[in-house]
Amino acid sequence: MFKRILFLWALSLSFLACEEVIQPLPSPQVDSDRKVLLEEFSGGNCQPCADAADEISNLLGIHGENLIVVTMHTYLPAPQASPAPGATYDFRTDEGTEILNILGVPFGIPTGGVNRRPLGINDSRLISPFSAWAGIISDELNRPPLVDVGLETTFNAADRSLSINVNILSNADLNGDIRLTVMIAENDITDKQLTDDGVVDFKHKHVLRDVISSVSGDNLATSLSTNELVNKTYSYTIPTTDERGPWVAENCEIIAFVTLVDDAAGEQEVLQAAQVKLSE
Amino acid sequence: MKNLIYTLWALLFLVLCHSAIAQDQQGNSGGILSGNLEANANFFMRDTLIGAEGTPQYDRQLFGGESWLNLNxxxxxxxxxxxxxxxxxxxLPNPLDSYTDEGIGRWFVKKKIHKLGITVGYIYDQIGSGIIFRAYEERPLFIDNALFGLQLTYDLSPDWQIKGFTGRQKNRFDTYESVLKGGSIEGFISSGESANWSMAPGLGVVGKTLSDGAYTQLQNTVANYLPQDTFSLQYNSYAFTLYNNLTIGNFNWYVEGAYKTGDIYFDQFATRLTRTEGGVKEVEGKYANNDGSVIYTSLSWATRGFGASVEAKRTENFNFRANPFVSLNQGFINFLPPMTRINTYRLTSRYNAATQEIGEQSIQADITYAPTRKLSFNVNFSNITDLGNVNKDQGETLLYRELYTEVQYKxxxxxxxxxxxxxxxxxxxxFEEKPEVPIVETFTPYFDFLYKIDRKKAIRFESQYMMIGDDIKADSKQDYGSWLFGLVEFTVAPHWTxxxxxxxxxxxxxxxxxxxxxxxxxxHYPRFDIYYTNKSNRFSLSYVKQVEGVVCSGGICRLEPAFSGVKMTVNSSF
Incomplete structure (x- = not known):
């Protein structure tokens, strides 16, 4: 009996029979033409959202211009999505809420979509926790862009008029519903945010102000051949202020991205993105 | 493909049942067909005052439900x-969202060939108390951690059994990609029929191999950390456990010790440095690669009119999941036993201590004394602290303390x-990751009075008054403040309540x-219920208004939203 038990226990130790080959960590910096879009969903009354903002700074420090971030405050029916107590502004927008609805319904915030691809658990396009963004962004940087997006802006400070010129050059033969989305976001807006240290004045970054194109993207083409060029222009006037507070033009940035959309399947992915700061 | 699988399974069951009926007609059937049904239907009625709004069910769907039909x-x-x-x-999966899907939630085939037992399909099982492995189902929490794979058992002797299994853990109608394998030896020892002692010892091991996808994602994630926070990663991790249940006369002593080798998990309390525009900053929450341990013991003694039990548990870094990127109640490989009383009254069960996987030490004592058959007393005390991981500069932090007293007179x-x-x-x-809130203090007297009008009719009154402490910073009562709860229940046996x-x-x-x-x-949050029971069928119809709550874990907050509407349930077994 004892021998039998000993034998079986020894057999179970065969679980540990081989020592695993440990692989070195890859370099976080990826040499890529790809610009990855991170659409973050945040809230003023959400303490982990402040930590997510720090993580975004960290990721921008690593990936630089290869990472494009837009932070959306939405009307998600959760107390965390509301402005923090004592906040001067309410950053929530209908457009951000509409985009969140396109990507799915999260367990909570912070959450984020990377290139609108189903890269989260259970093929969700919303990825939580925010600590998981880094690995997915690195993966996405290794995927070559199927289109190039050139983005130029002309801003007239006197009348705050903005002209946006977007050139899209296809790197492959593409078929399907190809759309262009153009947004405006603002950096360095100081207002209240719930953090580990309670509600404090916080520098909000990449805050979505408006979607200049249609929210689901303007139709660009139903097919593109390799090296085919498409151009789109937009005109926009940057408000001096609205119900969400003053707009500081030099802190604003324009984001443009091309999506391939399959409405019937409820799927889409960002093929490439671009960003220009108005202060540049 | 999905339809084909349903059809094949339905056909298989039809064949089996038809075969059973045919044999029954010939009078030689040995087959038994049994099963049960559970069905829930919710009709949503928006109530903006209590926050029952804004989800697809309140906005447009108006109806939601679940059902499980189980056939054996x-x-x-x-x-x-x-x-x-x-x-x-x-x-159920996400209170803010709406989930629609259907399919074969479980199937299995089991056969015993002499001493060898074979099970394939979706398997529910556990090793010891579940600390290193528990595949189980908890429908209200949308937990279904069945192991999809193969399990073999072998009876070494009438009292000793060895078990081995391998498979992947169920994830909705799919599986996680990580592979699990494990085994255990369990036995029973006593000194004979006349002896007053016995032992049920066991030991087990479980191994997890990460999928290539999860491993690569983890590598890319950790590679983004600053050098002092990075670590090397391994695909495999193992958990071992040794346990024994000793009975001597009226004493019963269970003890289990478990150890987990280095395993990658998300530690929401650990800190790391991140790059910022001005330099570096310390933030909370990082992936960690640490070994872990749990020690759990329970000692009880019972005699006529008196019973006492003491339990203690210490947990350190024992987050063991099929995928390190899942949070809340997803992907658990194991189960850590809770160390608090399971309360059933509406207000005494409002605040519950969720088991802490990263660090917890807890003790619970329970004494029951019944001097006569009419009168009994019960006192339960539990105390849970962390291991100094929540507030690193302040030592241990109190997580939960409860003193519960009860007198019963018949x-x-x-x-x-x-x-x-x-x-x-x-x-x-x-527990809820709400910053800057004080420890909630409650004092809740309660009573439950049952009066039998006649042999069939009875009426029951129940009431609790929960007094809540002050939130001095907010200049108000803590959380939702104080509550008064009242209930009247009228039963006409055997059918109506x-x-x-x-x-x-x-x-x-x-x-x-x-x-x-x-x-x-x-x-006010009123509720009306009608229950009808007929043999093994039970129906309920309820109008419910329920207050909201927030549950957070691993940096993610989840709203358990307020409910307003009508609920119907059907339970049946055959």
Missing amino acids: YSNWGFEFGLRFDVYNNSF YKRKWSLIAGVQMQRYNQEV FTISDMYNIDPGKQSPSDATGEKIDV
């Missing part, structure tokens, strides 16, 4: 099982009274709803 058939030494699951606009068979007081300290900041209750926010707190002027409102 045994014959020819085989056991077959099949469960069909339906989720229609269900809020007068003949005419009436009975249960009464007592509960006191709690609940660390809302840790009618219940009416109200949970009244008698002294609103910081989280209570406000009116247009910002004044807190003392809201």
Whole structure:
């Protein structure tokens, strides 16, 4: 009996029979033409959202211009999505809420979509926790862009008029519903945010102000051949202020991205993105 | 493909059942077909005052439900099982979202060949108390951690059994990609029929191999950390456990010790440095690669009219999941036993201590004394602290403390009274990740009076009054403030039960709803229920208004939203 038990226990130790080959960590910096879009969903009354903002700074420090971030405050029916107590502004927008609805319904915030691809658990396009963004962004940087997006802006400070010129050059033969989305976001807006240290004045970054194109993207083409060029222009006037507070033009940035959309399947992915700061 | 699988399974069951009926007609059937049905239907009625709004169910779907039909058939030494699951606009997986899917939620085939037992399919099982492995189902929490794979058992002797298994853990109608394998040896030792002692020892091991996808994602994630926070990663991790249940006379002593080798998990309390525009900053939450341990023991003694038990548990870094990127109640490989009393009254069960995987030490004691058959007393005490991981500079932090007392008196068979007081300290900041909130303090007297009108009819009254401490910073009562709960239940045996209750926010707190002027409102949350039972069928129809709550874990907050609407349930077994 004892021998039998000993034998079986020894057999179970065969679980540990081989020592695993440990692989070195890859370099976080990826040499890529790809610009990855991170659409973050945040809230003023959400303490982990402040930590997510720090993580975004960290990721921008690593990936630089290869990472494009837009932070959306939405009307998600959760107390965390509301402005923090004592906040001067309410950053929530209908457009951000509409985009969140396109990507799915999260367990909570912070959450984020990377290139609108189903890269989260259970093929969700919303990825939580925010600590998981880094690995997915690195993966996405290794995927070559199927289109190039050139983005130029002309801003007239006197009348705050903005002209946006977007050139899209296809790197492959593409078929399907190809759309262009153009947004405006603002950096360095100081207002209240719930953090580990309670509600404090916080520098909000990449805050979505408006979607200049249609929210689901303007139709660009139903097919593109390799090296085919498409151009789109937009005109926009940057408000001096609205119900969400003053707009500081030099802190604003324009984001443009091309999506391939399959409405019937409820799927889409960002093929490439671009960003220009108005202060540049 | 999915339809083909359903059809094949349905055909297999039809063949089996038809075969059983045919044999029955010939009078030689050995087959048994059994099963059960559970079905829930929710009709949503928007109530903006309590926050029952904004989800797809309130906005447009108006209806949601779930059902599980479980069929078991045994014959020819085989056991077959099949469960069909339906989720229609269900809020179970995510209370903010609507989930619709249906399919075979479980199937299995089981056969015993002499001493060898074979099971394939979706398997529910555990090793010891589940600390290193537990595959189980908890429908209200949307937990279904069945192991999809193969399990073999072998009877070494009538009292000793060895078990081995491998497979992947169920994830909705799919599986996680990580591969699990494990085994255990369990036995029973006693000194003979006349002896007053026995032992049931066991030991087990479980191994997890990460999928390539999860490993690569983890590598890319950790590579983004600053050098001092990075670590090398391994695909495999193992958990071992050794346990024994010793019975000597009226004493029973269970002890289990478990150890987990280096495993990658998300530690929401650990800190790391991140790059910022101005340099570096320390933030909370990082992936870690640490070994872990749990030690759990339970000692009980019972004699005529007296029973006492003491439990203790220490947990360190024992987050063991099929995928390190899942959070909340997803992907658990194991189960850490809770160390608090399971309360059932509406208000005494409002604040619950969720098991802490990263660090926890807890103790629970329970004493029951019944001097006569009419009178009994019960006292339960539990205390849970962390291991100094929550506030690293302040040492151990109190997570939960409860003192629960109960007196029960039965007068003949005419009436009975249960009464007592509960006191709690609940660390809302840790359990719900709400920053800057004080430890919730509750004091809740309660009573439960049952009066039997005649042999068939009975009426029961229940009430609790939960007094909540002050939130000095917020200059208000803590959380939702104080509550008064009352219930009247009228039963006509054996079929009908009618219940009416109200949970009244008698002294609103910081989280209570406000009116247009910002004044807190003392809201009523009424509920009406009708239950009808006929043999093995049970039906219920309820009108419910339920207060909201927030649950957070791993940096993600989840709203358990307020509910307003009508609920129907059907339970049946055959």
